Amino acid sequence: MSLFAIISDAAASASDAAASLSPILAWKPFLQPAPNAQHWWWLLLIPMSIGVSLAYKAIRVENLNQLPRETLRMAAQIVFGMIGLALALYVLVILILPHLPAE
């Protein structure tokens, strides 16, 4: 590969990266929906699980000194439970269902 081709590839990659960043740089938080949410929506499981756990454990724990530990434990249970459900559904839909007879 010639030096020119390498430089051209690098320039194209940089251009693609800049193009992918431009929606984020132009984003107006709280006014405009978050850009490219279809690519990272699954990461919202983390703030969701922490928020639900914190609000729930805040009214359930007897001793508030246990709140951080209990919150993290419940959040982890939610996240790993979701991962387990995802794996189970993957096995069912991708691995088992295609092998079943059509009728």
Next chain:
Amino acid sequence: MPTAKETTPLQPVAAIAGWVFPGLGHIVNGNIRRGIAAMAGVLLLFVTGVLVGGVDAIDRKEDGLWFIGQAACGPIAFAVDSANTAFLKSGSAAPMIPLPPSVLNPQPQASAFKGLAHANEFGTFLAFLAGLMNACVILDALVRAPRSDGAAGSAMRGRRADDASPTVSANTSAGGAA
């Protein structure tokens, strides 16, 4: 012997305060740490929802059923809905885009900042979840004994007055045993 229900009356003022702002009901009742923790949890969900979906995540007219749950967050949900109307639906924040006409609306338009697909769905859902959790927090503020969150509430044992600090509990137990 009096029951816990008799010793701790309901706290309607705390419940109303809890609706006015998440966690405020506990704070008004003197359970400050618990109120701040509940406030943090509910606001984390609500702010994340509005951050992901924009103010369009809360729409009283177009997403009426979702708004029933979101309204449990209190005035902040109505404020975001008002911001949606003021900034997006009026066209002041972004240009309006014409949509395909329908029977009911021959010239429909939508803001260029209107949330679609994943962003709108998860923004709406997270704000809805914040409302549901705040409903739980409000119910807890309604039945929890005032100032039961620390040393000041150690003598006010009653319904849900079970969150005194461990130091106070240990001292009380030691004194009782002696």
